[in-house]
Amino acid sequence: MKLTRRDALALGAGAAVFAVAGGRAGSAWAGLEDTEKAVMEFTGGATPASGRITLDAPEIAENGNTVPISVSVESPMTDDDYVASVLILAEGNPNPDVATLHFTPMSGAAEATTRMRLAKTQNVIAVAKMSDGSVFMDKKEVKVTIGGCGG
Amino acid sequence: MDIRKLGLAAALGLTAGMAFGPAQSDPVDDTLVIDGETEITTRAKAVEGVPFDEVISGWHYRTDETREVEADSFANPGMLYVERGEEIWNTVDGAAGKSCASCHDNAAESMRGVGAEYPKWNAAAGKPYNLELFINDHRVEKMQAEPYKFDAADQKALVTFVKHQSFGMPVKVDLEAGDMKAWWEQGKERYYTRTGQLNMSCATCHEDNNGNYIRADHLSQGNVNGFPTYRLKQSNMVSLHNRFRGCIRDTRATYPAAFSDDLMALEVYVTWRGTGLSVETPAVRQ
Amino acid sequence: MAEPKPRVKVPKTASKGDVVTIKTLISHEMESGQRKDKEGNVIPRKIINKFTCTFNDKEVFSCDLDPAVAANPYFEFNAKVDESGTFVFTWVDDDGSVYTSESEIEVN
Numbered sequence: 001m002k003l004t005r006r007d008a009l010a011l012g013a014g015a016a017v018f019a020v021a022g023g024r025a026g027s028a029w030a031g032l033e034d035t036e037k038a039v040m041e042f043t044g045g046a047t048p049a050s051g052r053i054t055l056d057a058p059e060i061a062e063n064g065n066t067v068p069i070s071v072s073v074e075s076p077m078t079d080d081d082y083v084a085s086v087l088i089l090a091e092g093n094p095n096p097d098v099a100t101l102h103f104t105p106m107s108g109a110a111e112a113t114t115r116m117r118l119a120k121t122q123n124v125i126a127v128a129k130m131s132d133g134s135v136f137m138d139k140k141e142v143k144v145t146i147g148g149c150g151g
Numbered sequence: 152m153d154i155r156k157l158g159l160a161a162a163l164g165l166t167a168g169m170a171f172g173p174a175q176s177d178p179v180d181d182t183l184v185i186d187g188e189t190e191i192t193t194r195a196k197a198v199e200g201v202p203f204d205e206v207i208s209g210w211h212y213r214t215d216e217t218r219e220v221e222a223d224s225f226a227n228p229g230m231l232y233v234e235r236g237e238e239i240w241n242t243v244d245g246a247a248g249k250s251c252a253s254c255h256d257n258a259a260e261s262m263r264g265v266g267a268e269y270p271k272w273n274a275a276a277g278k279p280y281n282l283e284l285f286i287n288d289h290r291v292e293k294m295q296a297e298p299y300k301f302d303a304a305d306q307k308a309l310v311t312f313v314k315h316q317s318f319g320m321p322v323k324v325d326l327e328a329g330d331m332k333a334w335w336e337q338g339k340e341r342y343y344t345r346t347g348q349l350n351m352s353c354a355t356c357h358e359d360n361n362g363n364y365i366r367a368d369h370l371s372q373g374n375v376n377g378f379p380t381y382r383l384k385q386s387n388m389v390s391l392h393n394r395f396r397g398c399i400r401d402t403r404a405t406y407p408a409a410f411s412d413d414l415m416a417l418e419v420y421v422t423w424r425g426t427g428l429s430v431e432t433p434a435v436r437q
Numbered sequence: 438m439a440e441p442k443p444r445v446k447v448p449k450t451a452s453k454g455d456v457v458t459i460k461t462l463i464s465h466e467m468e469s470g471q472r473k474d475k476e477g478n479v480i481p482r483k484i485i486n487k488f489t490c491t492f493n494d495k496e497v498f499s500c501d502l503d504p505a506v507a508a509n510p511y512f513e514f515n516a517k518v519d520e521s522g523t524f525v526f527t528w529v530d531d532d533g534s535v536y537t538s539e540s541e542i543e544v545n
Contacts, residue, residue: 065386066507098503099503100500102498102500109456111514112498116506117504231464
């Protein structure tokens, strides 16, 4: 899906409801503009379609410093048809970039798990680029809470 | 939640901006099996004197994702520190030219069960010792090396490694030795004494409100069978005395020095409360 | 922590054509460059910025890491194995250090 102005407004409102004070007052946060720009750079200007890629992340992260995320993309992973890369972004971090995963036909399956940092409640975005250049996207909101003692 | 707790939550909420949430949720009904092989005792019948029927590991109070990380010995980042501790165990340090291994050989044999019995009465010192104090004495006396400063990276790694040699064994504190009973009494008093601007004791959270939420945190019984524990917040090992100090600090009280009599007594009492739970070191917590 | 140390988990054996799961972990603080020290000075960024896994010299999986990857970077991914051989894992640090680990797999 494309990040339309309406999405951006809706997300902004959501962030205002769920956001909790980050510890870095004064820092600039990545905006949706930065995120959209990063997506467009990755896709070469193409708008990602929905489907084929699944992003798994906890609905509520126990601690924002270590949030497990997994991506999985439907693909035969043959020499002619495979997933080339998956871009992972966090639109509410100081910088939206998290990681870019590169697969090959030798990966066998386009699935990977890692752990990331989330500064506050926000959307995590994963964009897959296939060997034919087509692009797909999935998005999950992860709530990051400041605990009584854990946060 | 009874009236007393509601009153407490309201008072805290109004005066201090901290509140125990209305949501109560039971510890998760799950079984901790490491790598699908080793079952860990995370619930045990409480020993006489503990005000619960059953003592429950903090593992049951964590989210699915966090519990899964602990259940996979590879995914558990605490194991990195176990490996680092093994290196330290085998590394010569100090003027005597010795490593831990010079005297204690293979830790898997010599340290098996040792960590499960700490804190332990030390007759020479006339007080209970934990592994940190034990290791520092040996560094000074046997190795002629510098004692570790509190929470030095190597101290945390070595204690994690030694404690891990008792992985899966039940926590068992010997209260019959020396003056352990008196230290236990002192620790118990500390546990129930309210301190700080928030006027909270250990019992406020971990006894009266365990199972409730304090803001976003699901309060456990505060058992310490998993220490040193890998905390997601610090992305590092956290020692028991660091956690004690952190808890006391959070009540907005002046916190005692690590290994002070105050905290050693608390360690004796709190460790004893978890008697029968398996050593989980390195546990994974939020 | 001392010198970053990698850990990898690869099955010792597999059948030809199997897709095996690989797990890797390395001890590293992943200093983000966003934090300040007690004096208020920014602590310089120092992260693992690249991870690569090859099998018999051919790339299987790699990742470009940004500071939002959590400390002690963990990766779980797959590899399709058609022959016996060696996996080589490489982590590149901002300071230029390179950490490597190798694992053999027997494919029947």
